[in-house]
Amino acid sequence: MSTTTPIPSTKPSLLQNWISLTGIILATCAFFAVLCLIVIDSMAGFGNPYMGILTYVVAPAFLVAGLLLVSIGALWERQRRRRLAPGEIPAHPRIDFNLPKHRRVFIVVSVVTFVFLMLTAFGSYQTYHFTESVQFCGQVCHTIMKPEFTAHQHGAHARVTCAECHIGAGAGWFVKSKLSGSYQVYAALADKYPTPIPTPIQNLRPAQDTCEQCHWPQKFYGEAVRDNVHYMADESNTVWNIKLLMKIGGANPKHGEAGGIHWHVSPDHTIDYIATDEKRQTIPWVRVNNADGTTTIFEAEEGKLSAETIANTTPRRMDCIDCHNRPAHNYVSPSKSVDLALSAGRLDPTIPNLKKLAVEALTGDYKSTAEALQSIATKVPPAAVAEVQKIFQENFFPEMKATWRQYPNNIGHTIFPGCYRCHDGKHKSTTGKVISHDCNSCHSIIAQGSGTEGRKISAAGLEFIHPVDIGDMWKEQNCAECHTGGLAGQ
Numbered sequence: 001m002s003t004t005t006p007i008p009s010t011k012p013s014l015l016q017n018w019i020s021l022t023g024i025i026l027a028t029c030a031f032f033a034v035l036c037l038i039v040i041d042s043m044a045g046f047g048n049p050y051m052g053i054l055t056y057v058v059a060p061a062f063l064v065a066g067l068l069l070v071s072i073g074a075l076w077e078r079q080r081r082r083r084l085a086p087g088e089i090p091a092h093p094r095i096d097f098n099l100p101k102h103r104r105v106f107i108v109v110s111v112v113t114f115v116f117l118m119l120t121a122f123g124s125y126q127t128y129h130f131t132e133s134v135q136f137c138g139q140v141c142h143t144i145m146k147p148e149f150t151a152h153q154h155g156a157h158a159r160v161t162c163a164e165c166h167i168g169a170g171a172g173w174f175v176k177s178k179l180s181g182s183y184q185v186y187a188a189l190a191d192k193y194p195t196p197i198p199t200p201i202q203n204l205r206p207a208q209d210t211c212e213q214c215h216w217p218q219k220f221y222g223e224a225v226r227d228n229v230h231y232m233a234d235e236s237n238t239v240w241n242i243k244l245l246m247k248i249g250g251a252n253p254k255h256g257e258a259g260g261i262h263w264h265v266s267p268d269h270t271i272d273y274i275a276t277d278e279k280r281q282t283i284p285w286v287r288v289n290n291a292d293g294t295t296t297i298f299e300a301e302e303g304k305l306s307a308e309t310i311a312n313t314t315p316r317r318m319d320c321i322d323c324h325n326r327p328a329h330n331y332v333s334p335s336k337s338v339d340l341a342l343s344a345g346r347l348d349p350t351i352p353n354l355k356k357l358a359v360e361a362l363t364g365d366y367k368s369t370a371e372a373l374q375s376i377a378t379k380v381p382p383a384a385v386a387e388v389q390k391i392f393q394e395n396f397f398p399e400m401k402a403t404w405r406q407y408p409n410n411i412g413h414t415i416f417p418g419c420y421r422c423h424d425g426k427h428k429s430t431t432g433k434v435i436s437h438d439c440n441s442c443h444s445i446i447a448q449g450s451g452t453e454g455r456k457i458s459a460a461g462l463e464f465i466h467p468v469d470i471g472d473m474w475k476e477q478n479c480a481e482c483h484t485g486g487l488a489g490q
């Protein structure tokens with residue numbers, strides 16, 4: 001600053017300080033980086049998740065930081081000059097549109113701000129879409145989400161985006177999910193995530209707002225046929241067919257009888273339950289809240305909860321997820337995945353002992369995928385190696401400790417408690433009513449047996465025949481006590 005009286009218009013700009021200069025350089029570089037990245041990203045078809053993060057999250061962050069530095073520097077410089085020459089610089093800047101310089105500055109600032117706002121709007125829109133995309137959810141943290149992503153790609157919902165089930169519509173959950181999402185990004189970067197990722201998700205959005213947008217409970221499902229083909233762990237991989245008529249039912253009397261399996265989600269009553277473990281596999285207390293305001297409480301014979309525990313616990317309200325907990329991420333068990341490959345012809349059932357060898361190879365305790373693939377190559381006949389390795393890569397994730405074991409599927413009762421968490425015949429009300437355990441209440445077996453000759457077919461339903469002779473043990477014990485997803489009885 002000169003010692004003579006300064007003429008205001010020739011005073012050095014407030015931006016002439018190191019902070020603002022650094023800011024200007026940073027912002028300019030970031031601005032050009034954003035432009036270049038947008039061009040590159042568009043040439044790549046906006047398909048690469050890492051690119052997207054860089055373009056719409058990282059680079060703009062630098063741009064904003066640069067602009068902030070510019071203003072901070074200018075404010076700081078102004079303060080400094082006021083301190084050097086008290087009284088000479090007024091408390092607030094003077095803007096006078098009669099001065100051509102002020103008009104020019106105003107126009108330039110307005111135009112630049114407008115252009116920047118438009119770019120930010122476009123960028124935010126891209127970012128928004130990008131963070132909603134399956135690539136973002138599934139591939140950005142790819143080791144962590146690999147199990148969920150892979151299973152999603154192979155399931156019935158491969159074309160339903162992660163966000164449609166995990167976030168749903170509306171601003172409230174969007175904000176909530178972005179908040180917890182930011183923590184997840186931090187956890188991923190800081191290596192603080194648990195393996196396996198725990199299930200169930202404690203604060204998953206209620207199914208009414210997600211699943212029911214596509215599958216509304218009033219929609220009638222009727223009955224559906226399930227054709228399960230099994231192979232025995234013997235030398236000839238003996239086939240055993242079970243054809244079940246599932247009484248899925250519906251919840252709308254207009255479309256048929258409201259009952260069957262989907263009775264649980266009928267709008268005229270609700271079901272609450274208390275589970276005593278994290279994974280909701282042990283359920284000693286169930287309450288049906290009837291339409292007329294009465295309730296029926298069913299309690300397990302074993303492990304009854306004390307009145308105090310019940311009073312101090314908030315029960316969970318049953319919805320779709322309590323049965324369909326693996327609609328998108330189903331890790332198929334070794335036994336079932338090998339059965340599926342054999343019945344589809346991807347594995348050759350004429351190879352002796354193949355079912356047994358393949359299941360044994362898949363159930364090994366592996367520390368890494370590479371180790372497993374190597375071991376599989378030595379454990380199964382050469383003709384089956386590639387397919388068994390493929391099964392492993394689609395359903396087993398040693399790096400995340402994710403396999404069918406950690407993620408019980410609640411539909412059915414053969415390898416997990418599933419429906420038997422309540423329907424084990426041991427949940428009773430005070431009046432002696434029991435939650436049904438009758439084999440025909442949920443399905444009827446319309447065909448079963450080995451090959452085509454021994455196959456019995458009946459529209460009325462057959463009594464279950466266990467494929468190998470175990471006497472009446474299948475009546476006395478739950479299937480899951482012997483069947484765990486590997487080889488039964490071992």
Ligand code: HEC
Nearest residue numbers: 137138148149152157160161162165199200201325328329
């Ligand atoms: C059809 C709906 C649906 C879609 C689509 C979906 N999920 Fe899920 N997801 C679920 C349900 C249901 C659960 C289990 C919730 C529970 O039991 O509490 C779950 C659980 C998870 C879990 C917790 C671990 C586990 O397996 O229980 C993660 C992580 C996850 N999903 C990530 C994703 C990612 C990533 C995508 C997209 C690639 C995705 N999800 C797509 C419904 C879905």
Ligand code: HEC
Nearest residue numbers: 156157160164165207210211212213214215320321324327
């Ligand atoms: C965006 C729409 C959409 C949402 C949301 C959705 N689904 Fe689906 N669902 C589908 C479609 C499409 C199919 C495939 C239909 C078919 O195969 O006929 C399907 C199939 C299914 C099936 C039967 C197929 C199978 O083998 O698994 C079940 C069960 C199911 N969904 C449950 C759920 C549950 C539970 C949720 C919530 C966690 C959910 N869906 C959310 C669209 C959706």
Ligand code: HEC
Nearest residue numbers: 211212215217221224226246248261264265319320323411
């Ligand atoms: C009490 C457990 C239970 C509840 C609760 C439940 N379901 Fe189901 N659902 C089943 C069973 C069991 C099947 C037959 C599955 C099978 O055989 O693979 C089924 C089948 C389905 C199917 C496939 C129908 C077909 O024709 O193949 C869809 C879709 C479905 N459920 C959606 C839902 C939705 C949406 C909800 C929540 C409104 C829901 N379910 C609640 C147990 C349940």
Ligand code: HEC
Nearest residue numbers: 259260261263273286323411412418419421422435441442
């Ligand atoms: C949280 C406990 C619970 C679970 C888990 C459960 N149910 Fe139920 N279910 C009930 C209760 C309670 C009733 C009503 C019992 C009564 O009033 O007699 C019921 C009734 C039924 C009925 C008879 C409906 C009618 O028409 O009257 C069927 C069928 C059924 N459940 C199938 C299933 C299937 C299949 C599964 C597993 C996919 C399952 N349930 C899982 C609690 C449960």
Ligand code: HEC
Nearest residue numbers: 226228242411412413414419423436437438439441442464
């Ligand atoms: C509460 C409802 C319910 C009851 C009670 C019930 N089941 Fe099931 N069962 C299911 C469901 C759900 C499935 C899964 C169907 C599917 O998607 O494969 C199933 C599957 C099966 C299968 C096919 C298993 C496979 O892997 O191929 C057999 C066999 C079977 N049940 C036999 C029985 C027998 C025997 C009883 C009586 C001791 C019984 N069930 C009682 C609901 C029930």
Ligand code: HEC
Nearest residue numbers: 230231232233414467468470473474477478479482488489
């Ligand atoms: C006491 C133990 C035990 C009980 C209980 C039991 N099983 Fe089995 N099961 C076995 C054995 C052992 C085999 C023969 C294993 C093999 O050859 O793969 C077998 C084989 C099977 C097979 C053909 C091979 C396979 O694993 O796919 C089916 C299907 C089957 N059982 C269904 C059931 C059902 C459904 C129930 C419940 C209603 C049940 N089992 C209860 C021990 C049991």
